[in-house]
Amino acid sequence: MSKKWELLIKPAFLDYLLKLPSKEVKQVRDKVEMLEQNPLPDGKLKKQLIYMPGRPYRIRSGDYRIFYTFQQDVVCIYKMDDRDDDTYSDTVAPEAPPSSDVLAALDVEHGDAASSSSPRVDWDHAFDSAINSKPLPEPITVELLTRLRVPEQYHARLLRVRDQDRLLSCPGVPDEILLRIDGHMFDPPMEQVIQQPNLVLSDTEDLLRYKEGELLTFLLKLSPDQERYASWSMGGTGPTLVKGGPGTGKSTVALYRIRSLLNQLQANGQAQPRILFTTYTNALIRSSQQLLKQLLGPNHIYVEVATADSIIHKFLRARRQENLYQIESGDQPKKLLTRAIGEVTFNGNQLQQQAQQQILQRMGGDYLMEEIEKMIIARQLGGKEEYVKASRSGRKLRLNATQRTAVWKVYERWLELMKEQGIETFALRRLRAARLLGPQVALQQYDAVVIDEAQDLDPTALRVLVAYCKAPNRLFITADANQSIYGSGFSWSEVHESLRFQGRTCILKANYRSTAEIGEAAQSYLSHGALEPEVTEPQYINNGPTPDARMVAHISHEAQLLTAYFKQASRSLRLPIGSCAVLCPNENAGRALAIALENQGLEATYMSGRELDLSRPGIKVITLKSSKGLEFPIVALAGFTSTNYPIIPADASDEQRAELLAGERRTLFVGMTRAMRALIVIIPQGATTPLLDGFDPKYWNLTRKI
Numbered sequence: 001m002s003k004k005w006e007l008l009i010k011p012a013f014l015d016y017l018l019k020l021p022s023k024e025v026k027q028v029r030d031k032v033e034m035l036e037q038n039p040l041p042d043g044k045l046k047k048q049l050i051y052m053p054g055r056p057y058r059i060r061s062g063d064y065r066i067f068y069t070f071q072q073d074v075v076c077i078y079k080m081d082d083r084d085d086d087t088y089s090d091t092v093a094p095e096a097p098p099s100s101d102v103l104a105a106l107d108v109e110h111g112d113a114a115s116s117s118s119p120r121v122d123w124d125h126a127f128d129s130a131i132n133s134k135p136l137p138e139p140i141t142v143e144l145l146t147r148l149r150v151p152e153q154y155h156a157r158l159l160r161v162r163d164q165d166r167l168l169s170c171p172g173v174p175d176e177i178l179l180r181i182d183g184h185m186f187d188p189p190m191e192q193v194i195q196q197p198n199l200v201l202s203d204t205e206d207l208l209r210y211k212e213g214e215l216l217t218f219l220l221k222l223s224p225d226q227e228r229y230a231s232w233s234m235g236g237t238g239p240t241l242v243k244g245g246p247g248t249g250k251s252t253v254a255l256y257r258i259r260s261l262l263n264q265l266q267a268n269g270q271a272q273p274r275i276l277f278t279t280y281t282n283a284l285i286r287s288s289q290q291l292l293k294q295l296l297g298p299n300h301i302y303v304e305v306a307t308a309d310s311i312i313h314k315f316l317r318a319r320r321q322e323n324l325y326q327i328e329s330g331d332q333p334k335k336l337l338t339r340a341i342g343e344v345t346f347n348g349n350q351l352q353q354q355a356q357q358q359i360l361q362r363m364g365g366d367y368l369m370e371e372i373e374k375m376i377i378a379r380q381l382g383g384k385e386e387y388v389k390a391s392r393s394g395r396k397l398r399l400n401a402t403q404r405t406a407v408w409k410v411y412e413r414w415l416e417l418m419k420e421q422g423i424e425t426f427a428l429r430r431l432r433a434a435r436l437l438g439p440q441v442a443l444q445q446y447d448a449v450v451i452d453e454a455q456d457l458d459p460t461a462l463r464v465l466v467a468y469c470k471a472p473n474r475l476f477i478t479a480d481a482n483q484s485i486y487g488s489g490f491s492w493s494e495v496h497e498s499l500r501f502q503g504r505t506c507i508l509k510a511n512y513r514s515t516a517e518i519g520e521a522a523q524s525y526l527s528h529g530a531l532e533p534e535v536t537e538p539q540y541i542n543n544g545p546t547p548d549a550r551m552v553a554h555i556s557h558e559a560q561l562l563t564a565y566f567k568q569a570s571r572s573l574r575l576p577i578g579s580c581a582v583l584c585p586n587e588n589a590g591r592a593l594a595i596a597l598e599n600q601g602l603e604a605t606y607m608s609g610r611e612l613d614l615s616r617p618g619i620k621v622i623t624l625k626s627s628k629g630l631e632f633p634i635v636a637l638a639g640f641t642s643t644n645y646p647i648i649p650a651d652a653s654d655e656q657r658a659e660l661l662a663g664e665r666r667t668l669f670v671g672m673t674r675a676m677r678a679l680i681v682i683i684p685q686g687a688t689t690p691l692l693d694g695f696d697p698k699y700w701n702l703t704r705k706i
């Protein structure tokens with residue numbers, strides 16, 4: 001029997017299937033089966049379009065045309081259309097080398113995505129020239145909206161829309177609906193289709209099931225490295241660590257690891273295993289749950305998705321200890337810290353005492369609080385002596401033994417004050433849990449524990465999570481040191497003796513999220529601050545326009561510029577306005593900017609980390625810190641005009657200043673790397689902070705007209 005080719009499909013192809021009558025879908029299925037047997041059928045049936053991005057082949061299916069490419073063992077189906085005209089001249093050229101795009105996307109670590117043989121798209125020009133909105137080729141009618149399964153509540157707004165711009169910025173309508181209608185009205189350009197993820201079509205009958213609504217999605221095709229790490233070393237003796245830069249698929253691999261773990265446990269006779277998956281924010285919990293449902297089907301019920309803090313809460317509740325103190329995340333702990341500095345009697349003579357008090361005051365509340373929370377509480381240091389000897393790795397401000405003794409005294413007084421008020425911080429709550437756990441206790445309630453984004457977890461929290469896992473080799477951890485917002489700098493085995501990864505650490509290199517232009521611009525910004533370079537040179541799958549950096553004098557100009565940018569970017573990338581996000585330094589800046597954008601006629605909402613709802617229509621305005629782990633097609637870093645940024649105590653020492661700036665630079669880097677297709681950073685005119693400097697014109701467009 002002849003060999004079968006592996007089939008991959010793009011979302012654009014699936015969108016088109018939904019438009020076709022069922023009978024035609026069967027015909028398409030037959031054609032796809034034919035390609036599965038032989039992607040180069042009889043010469044007359046197919047053509048290669050060598051001047052089209054991706055150099056696809058084209059084959060007829062009744063009145064329609066299917067665009068596809070193939071290489072080695074893989075056939076990738078891009079999209080369909082029903083036109084007869086040819087924008088690109090066709091060439092029958094079976095001897096021409098097929099496109100390298102498919103393989104590059106599948107295995108960029110070993111391929112060379114950037115030097116694809118396809119004609120290169122001039123993204124910057126495409127971005128500039130998006131001026132006129134296209135009229136819709138057919139009117140939006142109730143009948144059409146019903147056919148496209150658009151809920152009635154949105155009909156009234158949509159029925160008034162006449163052109164593509166208004167469609168993609170129609171307020172109050174969810175993005176996926178706008179994209180569905182846009183997809184019905186216009187053919188997606190090939191250069192955008194190529195950048196869509198590859199999905200696996202393991203059974204051609206699934207096309208019919210998808211058309212009938214019995215199957216909702218197809219799974220992502222992982223790269224060979226991702227696939228390997230998803231089930232790598234499961235028979236080993238200890239835990240596995242996956243590292244990698246932003247967007248390399250660490251969270252994706254973690255989800256597939258869960259599937260491998262479930263399969264292994266069930267194959268070993270455990271019909272109903274329990275797996276814990278912890279992630280960073282509530283918004284990530286919701287999206288991970290959805291992905292797990294797709295990936296695991298009915299088996300998703302065996303996986304609990306939670307934040308580390310909610311597991312800590314559960315742990316304390318089981319011991320009736322959860323309500324001993326009220327969590328206080330506002331200003332009160334910092335106020336009590338200032339009070340503690342004033343109340344403590346330091347060692348030595350009066351002059352020495354004054355010197356100690358001064359150094360603590362000079363540190364500033366935030367720095368001292370971080371010292372206490374990250375260096376003492378999170379590391380579960382048992383006493384002053386331990387703190388005096390501790391390495392404090394990750395902190396640039398040196399503290400001698402006398403100064404550390406002073407910090408310890410303030411810490412002890414602060415603890416008393418917090419207790420008196422009946423309040424605690426999250427770090428203190430984690431410490432209580434870790435202490436209750438004791439060194440020996442193993443909770444062993446989950447057959448496997450998968451911890452995503454571990455670089456930002458306190459060691460105390462990690463200890464509790466590790467203790468919940470029944471076997472060390474069923475622990476799986478992902479981390480990225482450069483994205484660490486808090487820069488805690490601990491070694492894994494210091495956290496828990498089970499966290500020894502000898503020979504079980506791997507690194508993902510290919511960035512699937514951001515375009516090469518965004519990734520390289522963010523890297524150049526990071527290295528301008530002399531921060532650790534990436535462990536390996538990152539590789540990119542996609543290309544796009546050069547990111548922009550612009551100066552503005554006032555928040556109203558900022559909102560005008562953002563409005564123009566978002567309209568331009570969403571139009572040229574053919575994305576709804578809801579795919580734009582503004583990442584701000586703090587809540588006040590975010591709220592002010594959301595109002596300013598609304599005043600410009602754009603729908604925009606500020607959302608705090610807790611109330612983040614990514615399905616909400618309109619522009620999402622969030623803080624840089626709560627953007628961790630998320631991604632948006634179009635991103636602006638803004639809001640620096642209306643706020644004092646960054647806050648550095650006037651008399652901070654050089655080391656302290658350097659450390660604060662390094663932390664903030666990493667935070668801005670995390671923000672930049674949330675962008676998938678387009679990125680802009682807005683800098684206040686006359687800003688003196690080095691953080692808003694370092695936009696190398698080689699990577700950043702500083703002059704393009706917006």
Ligand SMILES: Nc1ncnc2c1ncn2[C@@H]1O[C@H](COP(=O)(O)OP(=O)(O)OP(=O)(O)O)[C@@H](O)[C@H]1O
Pocket residue numbers: 197198220221222223226244245246247248249250251252253480483512513628629630631673
């Ligand atoms: N093999 C792949 N093919 C196509 N898309 C992929 C692939 N792997 C990951 N992606 C996509 O890339 C994006 C980034 O993936 P993911 O969030 O898993 O990366 P990450 O390393 O956890 O990112 P970060 O640490 O920056 O939050 C997601 O949209 C994901 O669906």
